[in-house]
Amino acid sequence: MDTSTxxxxxxxxxxxxxxxxxxxxxxxxxTSQGGYRNLNSLPFYYGMLTAxxxxxxxxxxxIGWMSFESTIIDSLVVAQLPEAxxxxxxxxxxxxxxxxxxxxxxxxxxxxxxxYLVAAAESLQGVRHTSQLALTGxxxxxxxxxxxxxxxxxxxxxxxxxxxxxxxxxxLLLCACLAILTTVGILFSVIFESLHFFKAVPITEFLFGTxxxxxTSIRADQVGGSGSFGAVPLFLGTLLISAIALIIAVPCGLMxxxxxxxxxxxxxxxxxxxxxxxxxxxxxxVYGFFAALTVAPLIRELxxxxxxxxxxxxxxAAGLVxxxxxxxxxSSLADDVITAVPQxxxxxxxxxxxxxxxxxxxxxxxxxxxxxxxxxxLAASRAIGETMIVVMAAGLAARMTANPLESVTTVTVQxxxxxxxxxxxxxxxxxxxxxxxxMLFIVTLVLNYFALFVVKKYRxxxx
Amino acid sequence: xxxxxxxxxxVTAMNTPTSKKLTTIELVNKNLxxxxxAEKRFRAYGIASxxxxxxxLCLLFTDIIGKGHxxxxxxxxxxxxxxxxxxxxxxxxxxxNQLAAADYQGVLKxxxxxxxxxxxxxxxKRKLYRLVSNGAGYELRKLLEVNPDILGSRSxxxxxxxxxxxxxxxxxxxxxxAPSNDAFTGRLSEAQITWVETLIDQDKIEKRFNTNFFxxxxxxxxxxxxxxxxxxxxxxxMLVTLALSFPIGVAAAIYLEKYxxxxxxxxFIEVNINNLAAVPSIIYGLLGLAIFISFFELxxxxxxxxxxxxxxxxxxxxxxxxxxxxxAVPPSIEEAAMGIGASKMxxxxxxxxxxxxxxxxxxxxxxxxxxxxxxxxLLMIGMVAFIVDVPGGxxxxxxxxxxxxxxxxxxxERAFVEKTSAAIxxxxxxxxxxxxxxxxxxxxxxxxx
Numbered sequence: 005m006d007t008s009t010x011x012x013x014x015x016x017x018x019x020x021x022x023x024x025x026x027x028x029x030x031x032x033x034x035t036s037q038g039g040y041r042n043l044n045s046l047p048f049y050y051g052m053l054t055a056x057x058x059x060x061x062x063x064x065x066x067i068g069w070m071s072f073e074s075t076i077i078d079s080l081v082v083a084q085l086p087e088a089x090x091x092x093x094x095x096x097x098x099x100x101x102x103x104x105x106x107x108x109x110x111x112x113x114x115x116x117x118x119x120y121l122v123a124a125a126e127s128l129q130g131v132r133h134t135s136q137l138a139l140t141g142x143x144x145x146x147x148x149x150x151x152x153x154x155x156x157x158x159x160x161x162x163x164x165x166x167x168x169x170x171x172x173x174x175x176l177l178l179c180a181c182l183a184i185l186t187t188v189g190i191l192f193s194v195i196f197e198s199l200h201f202f203k204a205v206p207i208t209e210f211l212f213g214t215x216x217x218x219x220t221s222i223r224a225d226q227v228g229g230s231g232s233f234g235a236v237p238l239f240l241g242t243l244l245i246s247a248i249a250l251i252i253a254v255p256c257g258l259m260x261x262x263x264x265x266x267x268x269x270x271x272x273x274x275x276x277x278x279x280x281x282x283x284x285x286x287x288x289x290v291y292g293f294f295a296a297l298t299v300a301p302l303i304r305e306l307x308x309x310x311x312x313x314x315x316x317x318x319x320x321a322a323g324l325v326x327x328x329x330x331x332x333x334x335s336s337l338a339d340d341v342i343t344a345v346p347q348x349x350x351x352x353x354x355x356x357x358x359x360x361x362x363x364x365x366x367x368x369x370x371x372x373x374x375x376x377x378x379x380x381x382l383a384a385s386r387a388i389g390e391t392m393i394v395v396m397a398a399g400l401a402a403r404m405t406a407n408p409l410e411s412v413t414t415v416t417v418q419x420x421x422x423x424x425x426x427x428x429x430x431x432x433x434x435x436x437x438x439x440x441x442x443m444l445f446i447v448t449l450v451l452n453y454f455a456l457f458v459v460k461k462y463r464x465x466x467x
Numbered sequence: 468x469x470x471x472x473x474x475x476x477x478v479t480a481m482n483t484p485t486s487k488k489l490t491t492i493e494l495v496n497k498n499l500x501x502x503x504x505a506e507k508r509f510r511a512y513g514i515a516s517x518x519x520x521x522x523x524l525c526l527l528f529t530d531i532i533g534k535g536h537x538x539x540x541x542x543x544x545x546x547x548x549x550x551x552x553x554x555x556x557x558x559x560x561x562x563x564n565q566l567a568a569a570d571y572q573g574v575l576k577x578x579x580x581x582x583x584x585x586x587x588x589x590x591x592k593r594k595l596y597r598l599v600s601n602g603a604g605y606e607l608r609k610l611l612e613v614n615p616d617i618l619g620s621r622s623x624x625x626x627x628x629x630x631x632x633x634x635x636x637x638x639x640x641x642x643x644x645a646p647s648n649d650a651f652t653g654r655l656s657e658a659q660i661t662w663v664e665t666l667i668d669q670d671k672i673e674k675r676f677n678t679n680f681f682x683x684x685x686x687x688x689x690x691x692x693x694x695x696x697x698x699x700x701x702x703x704x705m706l707v708t709l710a711l712s713f714p715i716g717v718a719a720a721i722y723l724e725k726y727x728x729x730x731x732x733x734x735f736i737e738v739n740i741n742n743l744a745a746v747p748s749i750i751y752g753l754l755g756l757a758i759f760i761s762f763f764e765l766x767x768x769x770x771x772x773x774x775x776x777x778x779x780x781x782x783x784x785x786x787x788x789x790x791x792x793x794x795a796v797p798p799s800i801e802e803a804a805m806g807i808g809a810s811k812m813x814x815x816x817x818x819x820x821x822x823x824x825x826x827x828x829x830x831x832x833x834x835x836x837x838x839x840x841x842x843x844x845l846l847m848i849g850m851v852a853f854i855v856d857v858p859g860g861x862x863x864x865x866x867x868x869x870x871x872x873x874x875x876x877x878x879x880e881r882a883f884v885e886k887t888s889a890a891i892x893x894x895x896x897x898x899x900x901x902x903x904x905x906x907x908x909x910x911x912x913x914x915x916x
Contacts, residue, residue, distance in 0.1 A: 074764060165810060169810060169812045172812050173722070175718065176718045176719070176721055176722035177722055180719040180736050181736065183743060183783070183786070184736060186779050187742065189754050190751075190753070190754050192757075193753055193757030194750070196757070256520065257516070258516075259516035259517075260520060263510070264517070280517070283520060283524055285840075286527065286895070286898075287839075287898070289840070289869040289872050290872070290891050291527075292873070293872065294531070297534075298526075328520070332520070335520075357495070359502050359505070360509075361505060362506075364509070365509075385745060386745075388747070389749065391749045391842075392843055392869075395873075416749055416843070419749055419753070419847075420843065420846055420847075423846075444749070448745060448746060452742060456741075
């Protein structure tokens with residue numbers, strides 16, 4: 005029985021367990037006075053309890069089985085391979101196992117494979133078959149046994165509701181803890197690989213080196229293939245593009261928010277605000293396409309008319325488009341804090357005779373400043389982590405320059421170029437992407453914390 | 468001066484170097500014009516910012532639509548094809564292998580040679596053959612499969628043209644007039660353009676709605692490339708994402724709103740959720756690569772894997788919006804339910820959840836729209852592979868719409884630019900539908916208490 009059929013059968017079993025549990029509780033109930041008088045809980049809970057006894061252990065068993073199945077099967081098959089093959093390095097052994105599993109699935113390409121491979125493939129097929137059978141058998145018998153056990157234990161005085169609600173709460177808690185698990189997973193994945201990387205390349209060279217060319221040589225005597233991992237040019241490139249984006253987005257977003265919350269009539273607001281938010285909903289890959297095919301050539305032509313030489317992958321194009329993308333982000337955050345400033349402050353200022361813009365500049369903005377600064381920091385963290393626009397519109401060459409008309413590369417671009425396509429695992433080239441990821445994670449984390457800190461610490465409480 | 472009423476003016480007067488003493492009102496009036504100008508300027512900045520944002524939006528959309536609308540039409544050429552059994556090398560029409568191996572392109576070449584019988588040189592002939600698409604033969608094969616009787620007969624057929632010709636025909640303007648000057652010739656030679664113009668004059672070239680684009684998967688030939696594979700991949704990925712992230716997100720939100728006590732664990736969970744919401748999406752790609760591919764050894768490029776990564780990415784959004792929806796349910800309803808003896812689980816499942824559902828669904832749809840447009844994490848987990856087949860399930864290798872856009876945008880052929888823009892239009896169409904639905908749902912179902 006394959007996995008999906010097994011799951012379907014399990015679902016049917018759970019439903020059957022529910023109905024039997026419910027039925028048994030009803031048959032035990034004293035219905036002489038109408039309703040189920042002597043039952044501790046409603047029949048639903050008895051049914052659920054039986055179903056849970058069937059479902060939870062079976063699902064756990066299946067998950068456990070599947071996560072360990074492949075490792076155990078592989079080691080069983082490897083044990084049968086000839087001595088010479090078994091002594092190969094783990095990489096080569098992995099290749100051999102790949103071939104074996106390909107043969108087992110009937111995808112033989114080219115020549116007739118060697119006999120020991122065929123034998124291994126046959127045994128692999130056998131073991132897989134046995135494993136699947138055993139899984140089916142154990143899941144089904146476990147489910148049936150536990151259902152019968154739970155069913156036979158049903159008594160009117162059993163506190164079924166409390167038990168079911170306990171399980172319900174535990175499942176909810178588990179779902180909530182997935183957030184922790186994700187963070188741990190992120191940390192684990194980037195830190196683990198980064199540590200490998202820092203064994204090959206010292207962390208000081210990575211953080212302070214000024215030359216980035218991750219191509220490592222295949223042969224030792226190759227020219228220019230030594231691979232150097234100084235990430236400073238990447239950091240500077242990221243900063244340059246983010247700075248351009250923020251120079252566009254912050255004034256524009258802020259002024260838009262001020263106009264919409266202080267000046268615009270409510271009818272203008274209801275139309276313009278959602279329109280601006282569309283900018284935030286457009287996928288970044290679309291912005292990337294727009295930047296690479298429309299904005300970059302435009303800037304290049306403009307530059308040429310002024311006699312400037314502009315790279316076709318200029319930082320300006322990527323930054324400009326990224327800035328446009330962040331405008332609604334800044335404006336909606338700023339809008340929230342500006343509307344949160346109490347009307348009495350404005351009335352006070354207006355009553356003293358200041359104009360509306362003076363009120364905004366000298367009363368509203370100072371009062372909303374912590375929130376605005378927090379919003380700008382969040383926008384910066386978003387600009388730094390933005391990937392697709394820079395992948396499509398910014399360059400690949402790591403260059404240290406502050407000239408927005410030249411092409412620079414960013415941390416995210418390098419992560420994507422290093423990890424997309426064929427990679428050799430455990431080469432410093434691949435691992436450096438994880439080190440860059442770690443940097444990115446740390447920087448965005450710090451920015452987010454700092455933004456929250458600013459908002460919390462300096463926020464004025466008016467109520 | 469001893470008059471107390473004038474003392475204030477006095478102070479101002481001492482500060483101003485002018486010999487004439489000004490009253491307060493005069494001072495105010497003097498600056499008033501300047502202040503009003505500043506006010507107007509400030510307002511204008513606001514309008515300009517909004518105008519800039521809206522202008523960019525307009526530019527973006529007109530640019531994409533301007534580039535992409537032509538991809539929904541496809542150019543066909545009418546040829547007089549002789550389904551010669553000998554040339555096709557088919558002896559038995561019922562033999563599937565023969566049908567598959569037949570030389571359809573040869574028949575088309577023959578048709579072109581008869582059409583332009585004055586072409587004699589070898590190089591010219593090769594150019595002539597390049598008028599029709601490499602994939603035009605598949606059409607003939609389909610035709611033969613459906614209707615075996617046409618074998619050996621002559622029939623007038625509309626055949627797909629090559630992408631260069633397609634681009635030229637589309638850029639030359641109205642077919643009933645002479646070509647416009649800005650027609651894009653690209654790699655076409657003079658001779659090819661003359662042939663095409665002859666065909667146009669004879670009304671043998673026609674533009675039709677490009678059904679192919681929606682019916683087939685990716686291809687290296689722009690005129691044969693379609694987005695069905697990517698759309699199906701996106702749908703499967705979204706199904707996995709929705710099936711996982713919505714129940715888990717709602718469950719987490721219920722726990723945090725209704726069960727969690729104020730303790731360190733709760734605090735820690737909340738901090739984590741807020742952080743995850745701000746983590747760059749590419750980091751989730753690294754997570755998928757290191758945990759799901761390296762550690763759990765899931766195969767690359769499958770919607771299941773993409774769905775898992777996107778689930779982790781959208782969970783914070785869904786949890787946050789679900790919590791807001793749960794919070795909006797007034798406590799009086801809960802208290803009433805508690806008062807007549809409902810247990811906590813009953814209160815939640817029977818009252819809170821149904822009332823919060825519209826808000827939760829809105830949040831989920833917005834989260835899904837975000838996930839649908841997401842590209843970067845999927846690049847990391849290998850969904851960038853060139854895949855021709857339309858995926859049939861969540862474990863078939865596939866790509867998704869945004870990644871397809873990314874892949875096509877890398878292709879140098881001009882015909883791919885319009886394909887890319889058209890794919891973007893389809894993607895934006897999906898997003899607009901989803902967001903409109905979310906807004907509608909909120910307006911329609913959300914109750915205010």
